Amino acid sequence: MSFAFTFHETPLVALPSGALHWPARDLLVVSDLHFGKSARAARHGGAALPPYDTRDTLLRLESDLTTTGASHVICLGDSFDAPEIGAALPEDEQLWITRLQAGRDWTWIEGNHDPGPIGIGGTHLAQRALGPLVFRHIATSTERGEVSGHYHPKARISLRGRTLSRPCFLVDDKRLILPAYGAYTGGLDTGAHALSALMQPNARAILTGPTPCAIPMPR
Amino acid sequence: MTTLPPSLQRWFDTRGWQIHPHQREMLERAGEPALLLIAPTGGGKTLAGFLPTLVELGETPPPGLHTLYVSPLKALAADIKRNLRIPVEEAGLNIRIEDRTGDTSSHAKRRQRGDPPHILLTTPESLALLTSYEDAPRMFAGLQRVVVDEIHALAESKRGDQLMLALARLSTLCPGLRRVGLSATVDDPAAIARLLARAPDPCAILTADPGPDPDIRMLVTDQAPPWSGGGAAYAIPAVLAQVRAHKTTLIFHNTRAQAEIFFHNLWLANDDALPIGIHHGSLDRLQREKVEAAMVAGQLRAIVCTGSLDLGIDWGDVDLVIQVGAPKNVKRLVQRIGRANHRYNAPSKALLVPANRFEVVECVAALDAVKAHDLDGEPRGPGPRDVLCQHILIAACAGPFDADALYGEMTTAGAYATLTRPQFDDCLQFCATGGYALRAYDRWQRLLQRPDGLWQLRDPRSAARIRQNIGTIQDTDTLKVRWRGRGGAPLGEIEETFAASLTKGDTFLIGGQIVRYEGLRELVVEVSRDPGKKPKIATFMGTKFATSTQLSARIVKMFQQDIWPDLPPHTAQWLALQRKVSRLPEPGRLLIESFPHDGRQQLVIYGFAGRNAMQTLGLLLTKRMEEMGLAPMGFVATDYATLIWGLDAVIDPAPLFDLDALESGLEGWLAGNAVMKRTFRASATIAGLIERNLGGQRKSGRQATMSSDILYDTLLKYDPDHLLMQITREEAMRGLVDFARIREMAARVGGRIDHVTLDRVSPLAAPLFLEPGRVPVRGSADERLLAEEVARLMDTSGLSDVDTPD
Structure with missing residues (x-):
């Protein structure tokens, strides 16, 4: 099961793994590998x-590429x-x-962990525009139609007295933030100031997991 | 017969004291390599431990460390320093006594390493740290004796294992070192002696006269205790009357939360304004020290406290000990009673205050056990290897080591005497490379073997990181609490999970005051004063104590009586009511109750098989329920019963108990359970895989929880036989999971299951809802609840029509 939604007049699909699929462009987007x-x-020295961790991340990425058959890939920074x-x-x-x-058109967006060229094939860019959308690592405060990563958002939701915590996409009219895809990555609670201040009041969180689903962004 | 030197003999004489027989015997046998003294509290145990040192050092001792004293508590080290200085000063001995704990200033610590005192008082963790320094051989040169106080308390935990590995190191540094252990009364002294002695040395056991039986009763009140609840608020007037009638009363509680609530209620009812203080481990150190000082000065009539005052601290004029809440463990009860009346050969006086009616039953059973001198105890297995890994790293901090020599040294610690060389090598490999099946980053390994065969740290700077993470105490993660505003005074600490449950405006109790939660700032909880009378949030979680199995057996036996003449009428009526609306558990049968409560379906199994076994049963049954589609959400186990809650009711429990179905596929289920993840987290932290402290800053607990679960899942998937996974399984089997007892219980019960369906909580089940240590089950219930909640949220927010799932 995956979750289809529209962002900036663009039909997109959130995958259970935390990857983003743009079927019309044959594109798979992942962030923070x-x-x-x-x-x-x-x-x-620790x-x-x-x-x-790396092979675990690669296993999931390979499976998402097979399932979607995407021929274009954008990694939204902090790939290394x-x-x-x-x-x-x-x-x-x-x-x-x-x-x-x-056989794939592969773009590495620069992140704060991996600025500049990283000695591995593919195109290296600070950001990339595609149709109405622009892809970069860290969200800016002004841009519209922006797809980014960096924050590792994670939503906590209370279910009849128990708490469930899952990595999530965050989406509002202006921007879409992807969850971290890498194996050893923690998360930032959607209630944190950095995310609350960034996202508009009507923002939604799309939870990853067996059945991705959207809820109002918990703050 | 050994005679005391004149100066000490004069000191005894001026006090009008006679040396106790066991003190004399300790003196006479001071030359033995290991000695264990078993004596009741107040029997001059500590002096017995130190007399040989005072005699050997004499009036003008040469400089250098002579005796090391190790106690489980910082406060105890400080207290002993105070008490030991009295005979030393009054007898005119020029002996330097200093303590060294986490509270000692870094300046004093540095000085102690360069110029150690004659007697150093410390804790297992501070000692382990001392042995990690390169100058340890110089500091400990000439050390003659080590005295381990309250060794019975250390023997029950990994702190004891850590201490004995540190003593193994000291014995290498100081070959003639003699060991002395001081213990309260225990069920198996020989086991403690084996732990204390340098294997395979023998260890003599001296037993002091245990003194008269304590005068211990249950507090009788006009008001009946409630059916459930842990506050014992009903007993406040009766407790106040006791405080008025005695000089100084210690009021013990099983948890900090209970102590806070009780103290708050006591204070509201304290019309005479009696000076009463509170003391527990979550309070700020300055606050604790203030209370301790007031206590020593005799300014307090009562102290509400927890285990932070539990061990051997001599508070002088205490003439009554009150235990609120069932004592759970007979040994602990007897040791607590020792607080009262420190005069040897006079009976101690204590009162038990049950918090609810089930605890009345527990208290009566505990009193019977005390009268019968039936002390409980659980044998411990071989030494845990996570502690061994930590000590390999500690050894590496102190300098290059030879693996053969280190193996030889570590196996002189009693708990590790049976450790095989391959087991040791696995630990060494883990410390060096991580010990993974995949050898990926060997050029960055933590320890490396030099051409001359010795092992050393690859990066000497990592010693600082290792030292910061020494210790085996798995404290729950806590956050500091301060008054809001610049430079707000610290109040104490609360558990991080409790802090996470607070929202702005919630009020809770700390240090006996009601405070209002204002927010979290850089991992400090900020609060303001609140004039309210009743805190909104009743409690923060506390330590869970297991009742010994001996007590469980006494209780189920008590249930079989037709009437209960030994119980107060209110409790007898409560049991009669249970018999009427449901049933009472019977030996040879298994009582199961189902009823709805709290929006969930509840299932209670009264197995009376002890907490480990009941926890195992919870794991097994939730697995079966998940397979049968009953959507279990979690369980909690006590010594008597397992409570399982879920989305669907169990109509017929008999198929759940199909033993073969229970055990098949169990490993996979167990591996994914929260119990295993919790165990892994503890062992991975001790073994050094997870660092709680990094560069002086403690990592936030939430972050630590996250990473340890991810590491566990990764190892389970790619490297299930890794050393830490082995250790986790061993630890889980040792402490949490008890299959044999479940098979035994199933055989005993046969098909004799009594299933009672009720429309509400039964009297006997009520206390289970207050138990800490609930284990979540993450299965189909999560997805079902999530779907339900998502539908609700989207409806209320009007977002439900926007998108449709693919």
Whole structure:
């Protein structure tokens, strides 16, 4: 099950995984992949986290690409947890990324974790405009029709006395914010000031999970 | 016979004291490598531990550390320092005594490492930290004796395992080191002796005269306790009357929340304005110290407190101990009673105040057990390997080490005596590389082996991070509470989950005051004064205590009587009512009740098999209910019963108890359960995979919860046999899950299930709704509730017509 909605007169689909599908453009959008997060942690002298995060993210991405058959991909920034960390990934994971890119028009948007070129194929851009929409890492306060990531939004919802917390899309008339797609990513509560201030009062949250669904954005 | 040196003998004489036989014996056998003294509180236990040190040091000792004293509580170390200085100063001994805990200033700590006192008083965590420094060999040079106080309390937890690994290190540094353990009365002294001694050394056990039986009763009130509830508000007038009739009363509670509520009510009823204070671990340190000082000065008539005053602190003139709430555990009750009347050979006086009628039954059962000297205890298995991992890292902080030597050293700790070399190597690998099946980032491993075979930290800077995360106490994550405004004074701490439930304007109790929640600012809860009489939010969660299985058995036996002449009439009537509207649990049968409550369908199984087994039953039954489409939402287990709530009612419980169906596929179910994730989080933190402290800043607990669950799920998927997953399973089996008891219970019950369907909560089930430690079950109920809530939200917001799902 996925969730179809219209943003800026554009029909879009929110996938259970947190990816965004634009069928008319044959495009899949994902944000905040944070490849190489465990590698970066190990380099810093802390405990070695289970080094399975990158392949877990790749598995899901591969499955979404197969399901949607998308031939265009935009990664909305923070695709790599640190600028040069791509080169530190095990060889099979680097090859895996290359394999997914084969035959696809692939755009890496720059993020705060991975500014500038990152030494892996694909187009590197600060932002990209497509039809009525513009794709960038961090939302601006003025632009309209903007699709971004960065905040890792997560909605908390109270169900008869129990709390359910899920990564979510946030959408209002002006902007659409994607949840983080990477395996080792936390989330920012939609009630946080940064998100409340950014989103308009009528904003909705589209929860990821087995049955994506929209609710008024919890604040 | 050993005689005291003249200076000490004179001190005893001026006090008009005789040395106790067990104190003399400790002196005579001071040369033994390990000695365990079992003595009741007030038996001069601490002095017995220190006398050999005072004798050996004499009037003008040479500089250097002679004796290390370790206690489970910071407050106890401070108290001992105060009390020990009296004989030392009055006997004119030039002995330097200092304490070192988390509260000691960094300046004093630095000085202590360069110029240690003769006697250093500390805690297991501070000691572990000391052994992690490169200069540890110099600081501990010449150390002769180590005294472990209240060792019975340490023996029950990983803090004890941590301490014994630190002592193993000290014994390597100081080969002649002698160990002394001081313990309250316990059910199995030999087990504690094995823990204390350097394996395989023997450890002699000395037992002091236990003194007369305590004078302990249940407080009789005119007013009946409520059916459920934990506040004991009904007993306030009777408790105040007792406070008036005694010099100093300690009023113990099982949880901080109960202490706060009781103190608040006590204060509202305190028409004579008796000086009464409150003391518990969530209060700010300055506030606690103020109360402690007032207590020592004899300015307080009563203190409302929790376990923070539990252990061996000598508060002088306490002549009555009141325990509010059922004592849950006979051993703890006996140790608490020890607080009253510190004169040896005079009976201690204590009163039990049950908070509700079920607790009346528990109190009577506990009193019977005290009279029968029936102390409860649970044996512990071999030493947990998460603590071992932490100590490998600690060893690496102190300098390069040889793996063979470290293995040899660690297996001298009693709990680790059976640790195999491959098990040790797994832990070493975990510390070095993470120990994953996939070897991805070995060039950045944490420990590396040098060409000469020694192991060392790859990056010396990581020592600071490791030191910051030393310890095994799994505190719930707390947030500081302050008055709002610039430089607002600190009030104490509340649990993060409680803070998350607050919205602006909610009022709650802390430090006996009603405060209003204003908001969260940089992880500090800001509050303002509230003139209200009644807090809106009644409680914050507390520690859950397990009743011992011995007590459970006594209780179910009590239920079988036709009438209950030993119980107060109100409680006897309550049991009679349970018998009338439902049934009472019987041995050899299984009583199950179903009823709707709180918008959910409730199922109560009265298994009386102890908390671990009842928790296992909760896991098993929710799995079956999920398979049968009954949408269970969660469960909570006590020693007597398991309460399960869900969306659909159970019409016929018999098929749920099909043992084969229960056990098939259980591993998968268990692996995904919150119990396992909680266990993993604790072990991963101790073993050093998750760092709670980073650069002086504690990570917010919510963040930690998130990352540990993700790490757990990842390992389960890609590396299910990883060391930490093994440890998690071991720990869950040890502490939380008890399959054998369930099979035993099923066999005992056979098909004799009594299922009673009610239209409301039964008298016996009522207290279960207050139990902390509820375990959520995340299954089909989540999606069903979500669909329901989404429909409601979209309808009320008018958004329902906008989009349609694909």
